[in-house]
Amino acid sequence: MLKSNTNKQSKPMLSIKTPKSLRAKRALEKRAPKLVELEKKTLILHGTKTSNTLNAVLTEIYHLKKDNSVKYSRRNDNIRPFEAGGETSLEFYSLKTDCSLFVFGSHSKKRPDNLVIGRTYDHHIYDLVEVGVENFKSLSSCSYDKKIAPLIGSKPFFAFIGEGFENVEELKHLKEVLLDLFRGQVVSNLNLAGLDRVYVCTAVGSNKVVFTHCALRLKKSGTVVPKVELVEVGPTMDLVVRRHRLPDESLKKEAMKVAPELIQRKVKNVSKDAIAGKIGKIYVPDQQVRSTPLPFTPKGVKRERREAKAKGDDKHSEKKQKKQKQDDEASA
Amino acid sequence: MTEEHQIDLGNLTAFDPNHRFSSLPDKEDLVKECIAHGTKLIQPVADALFNLPSTQDASGPVVSLPPPSTKLPREKPLPKPKPPTKWEVFAKKKGIQNRKKDKLVYDEQTGKWKRRHGYDRVNDDNDLPIIEAKMTDEPGVDPFAKIRSEKKQRVEKQEKNRLQNLKEAAKVGALPSHVQLAATALPIIETQTAPRKVSKDELQNVAGMAATSTASGGKFDKKLAGEKPPKHDKKYRKFLPVVEGSGMGSLEKQQSDKILSKLMAKNSHEIFNVGKAVDMYNAKSDKKRRNQLGKSSSSTSSKLKVKKSPYKNASKKKPSNKGKSK
Numbered sequence: 313m314l315k316s317n318t319n320k321q322s323k324p325m326l327s328i329k330t331p332k333s334l335r336a337k338r339a340l341e342k343r344a345p346k347l348v349e350l351e352k353k354t355l356i357l358h359g360t361k362t363s364n365t366l367n368a369v370l371t372e373i374y375h376l377k378k379d380n381s382v383k384y385s386r387r388n389d390n391i392r393p394f395e396a397g398g399e400t401s402l403e404f405y406s407l408k409t410d411c412s413l414f415v416f417g418s419h420s421k422k423r424p425d426n427l428v429i430g431r432t433y434d435h436h437i438y439d440l441v442e443v444g445v446e447n448f449k450s451l452s453s454c455s456y457d458k459k460i461a462p463l464i465g466s467k468p469f470f471a472f473i474g475e476g477f478e479n480v481e482e483l484k485h486l487k488e489v490l491l492d493l494f495r496g497q498v499v500s501n502l503n504l505a506g507l508d509r510v511y512v513c514t515a516v517g518s519n520k521v522v523f524t525h526c527a528l529r530l531k532k533s534g535t536v537v538p539k540v541e542l543v544e545v546g547p548t549m550d551l552v553v554r555r556h557r558l559p560d561e562s563l564k565k566e567a568m569k570v571a572p573e574l575i576q577r578k579v580k581n582v583s584k585d586a587i588a589g590k591i592g593k594i595y596v597p598d599q600q601v602r603s604t605p606l607p608f609t610p611k612g613v614k615r616e617r618r619e620a621k622a623k624g625d626d627k628h629s630e631k632k633q634k635k636q637k638q639d640d641e642a643s644a
Numbered sequence: 645m646t647e648e649h650q651i652d653l654g655n656l657t658a659f660d661p662n663h664r665f666s667s668l669p670d671k672e673d674l675v676k677e678c679i680a681h682g683t684k685l686i687q688p689v690a691d692a693l694f695n696l697p698s699t700q701d702a703s704g705p706v707v708s709l710p711p712p713s714t715k716l717p718r719e720k721p722l723p724k725p726k727p728p729t730k731w732e733v734f735a736k737k738k739g740i741q742n743r744k745k746d747k748l749v750y751d752e753q754t755g756k757w758k759r760r761h762g763y764d765r766v767n768d769d770n771d772l773p774i775i776e777a778k779m780t781d782e783p784g785v786d787p788f789a790k791i792r793s794e795k796k797q798r799v800e801k802q803e804k805n806r807l808q809n810l811k812e813a814a815k816v817g818a819l820p821s822h823v824q825l826a827a828t829a830l831p832i833i834e835t836q837t838a839p840r841k842v843s844k845d846e847l848q849n850v851a852g853m854a855a856t857s858t859a860s861g862g863k864f865d866k867k868l869a870g871e872k873p874p875k876h877d878k879k880y881r882k883f884l885p886v887v888e889g890s891g892m893g894s895l896e897k898q899q900s901d902k903i904l905s906k907l908m909a910k911n912s913h914e915i916f917n918v919g920k921a922v923d924m925y926n927a928k929s930d931k932k933r934r935n936q937l938g939k940s941s942s943s944t945s946s947k948l949k950v951k952k953s954p955y956k957n958a959s960k961k962k963p964s965n966k967g968k969s970k
Contacts, residue, residue, distance in 0.1 A: 328807060329824040337822045344821030345720035352719050397869035412719035434721055447671060469689060470657035471682040478661040492716050495655060500711075504694065505704025507656075512682035514674075516665055522678050530690075537694040542683045548675055559717075567717035 343410050347571050351497035354381035355411035359418035360389050365448045366417045366425050372451055372547045373415055376494070376525065378464045382409045391416060393428045394555060399437050407435040413493055423554065429489050433559075433567045441482070441489050442555040443521075449548040456543050460527045462509035467496055469507070469528065474515025482553040483515050490523070510542055521551045651689050654712025658685040724818040729809040769795065848872070 331337045356374050358366065374383045384405070392398030393416060402414060412435075416428040423444065430440040462468075470491060476483045494511055507528055514522045525546030530538035559567070581593040650659040660681070669677060698705040728736070735742070748757045749766045758766045775787040813819050852874040855862025862874055884895050 325828045326807060326811065326825045327828045328810060329826050331822055340822045345723045347723060349718060349720070400870040431717065431719075433717060433719065438717060449675075467656060469686050470655065471660070471685040472657065473660045473663045473678065473681050473685065475661055475664055477659070488714075488716065491655065491657065491714065495716075498654070498712060500709055501706050502693075502709050503701060503704050503706050504698070510682060510686060512678050514663075514678040514681070516668060516674070522674060524675060524678055524682075526679060526682070528686075537691045540683055540687050540690050542679050542686070544675065544679055564717065566721065568715055569718070569722055571722055 347574065351380055351495075352413050352492065353409065353411040354493065355384070355405055355409055355414040356381060357384040357388055357391075357405070357414070357416055359391055359416065360387055361419045362387075362417055363419040363425055365445060366419050366427075368450050369425075369427065369445055369448060369547070369549065370415065370417050375451070376546065380465075380496075382411060393430060393437070393440050394442070394557065402430070403432065403435055403437065406432045415493075426554070427551075429493060431489065431492060433563060438563065438567060439485070439489070439559045440555075440557045441486050441553065443486070443551040443553055446550040446552060447548070451546050454544055454546070454548075456527065456545055460508070460529050460543060461545065462527050463506070465496065466506050466508050467499065467502060468494055469510040470494075471510065471512045472515075473513070474521075476515030476518060476521075477513075480515075480518050481558075482519065482556050483521065485556050485558060486521060486551070486553055487513070509545075512542070516550075519553045521553070522548070523551055524548045649685060649688050651692060652713045653689070653692055654710050655714055656689060656693070657714065658689045660685055724816055726818045726820075727812055727816050729812075730805065848875070 331340060354373075354377055356370050358370060362370075370383070374381055388401060390398065391401045393402060402416070406412065406414065412432045414428075414430050414432070416430070418426050418428075420426070423442075425445040425448075426442060427445055428440055428442045431438045472487055474483075477487045478484065490511070490513060507530070510526045510528050512522075512524045512526060516522055524544060525548070526542040527545040529541040529543060531541055533539040558564075581595075583591050583593075585591050650661065651657070652659070663681065668674065693707060696707045696709075698707045700706070734740075745760060747759060749760050750756075751758045751766050758764060760766055769791050772788075772791075775791075777787075781787070810819065810823060810825060814825055819825070851871075852862065855865055855874055858865060867873070884899070888895065
């Protein structure tokens with residue numbers, strides 16, 4: 313009889329697909345999630361209409377972050393970050409370019425010179441801040457000594473001035489986003505010769521921030537610490553916060569998670585001494601003399617038994633003889 | 645204006661949360677004041693920075709920064725740890741240590757150092773000139789082919805195990821970043837052609853077709869994010885032009901003629917389709933000619949002749965008498 317396998321549900325066959333070239337493999341590994349992350353890339357693009365100031369702002373932000381940002385030059389009509397369906401394009405671009413920060417510029421009558429700065433988590437929108445740009449002063453308009461011009465990719469200093477950054481929620485959010493945008497790579501070793509730029513953000517009023525980019529000049533002072541001098545170099549603009557969207561609580565919790573391997577736990581009872589080196593303390597608990605269960609090795613019993621045998625040999629043999637007599641009597 | 649500086653050294657940031665502008669100065673002065681205040685804030689950060697223990701490098705003093713204190717969100721989720729493979733579990737249980745193997749191995753036969761893998765390797769199966777027969781060998785079996793097939797089996801087994809390990813990892817969500825598991829053809833319906841991928845336009849068309857089955861024609865259906873409204877390429881109504889151009893026959897006459905003939909055709913048996921009658925006549929005469937030719941040239945028995953269709957009147961098509969009233 314033939315077996316019928318019409319009702320059998322076989323699982324679909326799977327094949328392993330790996331990249332055919334090492335270059336593709338390296339590109340994939342660069343984009344994979346890592347325990348300690350590299351610097352975030354930024355995507356700069358604009359919407360249907362832009363103004364002259366906005367164009368200048370976008371190009372200058374691109375120049376400030378030249379080595380880790382991507383600038384799209386075409387207009388994107390279907391991107392509306394604050395609307396429900398209008399962010400699919402943004403998420404797709406973020407996935408394609410592997411950028412987790414974006415700066416989206418647009419200009420309309422209702423919102424002139426509008427910048428939406430946003431972050432993505434796992435290529436989905438995490439949070440957004442919408443700011444309007446006023447009083448924009450470009451890179452080229454400031455005159456300064458070219459020798460102190462900051463180089464691309466140098467780690468910047470930040471100064472956040474104003475109580476608005478602590479009290480007003482929107483400004484708090486903007487502070488976090490600006491820090492994330494211009495921070496660059498998180499490094500553990502820093503060369504002090506390469507410090508050249510400062511971003512100064514001042515909270516004026518409850519919704520306005522004056523944002524300045526300055527070059528840093530270190531002057532010789534008597535001590536090891538040089539005297540700091542700021543020279544206004546780069547773009548200066550007033551950012552007026554219009555709208556913002558904070559992340560979901562659950563999403564925020566997930567995004568702020570730190571890998572348990574990276575948390576340094578305090579080791580107890582270990583201390584370092586300059587002379588002796590690493591010292592550890594060992595605490596010895598009290599001995600419970602009476603209540604400690606001793607091991608049961610009945611070694612004392614052997615001698616007792618031997619002595620008993622020697623002594624009670626008569627006693628023992630007497631007993632045996634008696635028993636034998638009884639048995640004989642019983643059988644007989 | 646009490647100065648309280650909070651410093652985040654890992655980010656090279658200084659915060660001054662207690663500053664307040666009593667009166668807003670002018671545009672330019674505002675910027676100058678901001679910069680002046682910034683300088684005051686940055687100085688302590690630089691102090692702390694330069695006082696850290698530094699090592700000398702070719703380009704300057706290098707300082708090791710502490711990790712940043714302001715927490716910023718990650719850009720991608722944490723990677724999940726890889727589950728151990730079946731071999732790793734077994735090796736741990738048995739206490740098997742992984743030993744590093746050398747690239748060069750000494751070959752006693754030639755007395756040279758040969759590589760372990762690759763061209764001209766140590767124990768190459770293809771290089772065996774003689775295979776001695778054992779007592780357990782069957783007479784008709786080719787030992788060289790046997791070695792090759794065994795190796796092939798081992799390789800297949802290893803591939804299967806590798807796939808299983810990857811599937812286990814994929815279940816947890818810890819698939820390595822450069823590997824993708826793709827579904828291939830189903831084993832029952834294993835066809836040569838790969839299943840056709842439905843394109844975006846086709847899906848949109850199908851969605852539009854499904855939408856027309858609703859009472860309102862899909863106009864008020866809830867759309868998903870990013871879904872476009874259904875396309876309707878054609879016009880909803882056709883209007884005759886107000887002014888007729890030269891070279892066109894009377895369009896209105898044609899329109900009404902079309903409607904009239906459709907109405908009349910259903911109920912009239914006098915309307916004669918000339919084209920259809922001509923085609924039928926031609927087909928019949930062709931068939932007759934073919935049969936005559938066949939009869940004259942054929943020498944086959946009647947048994948091998950093509951049987952006529954058992955269904956009656958299959959080829960006969962008369963003008964329709966459907967609507968004929970008796």
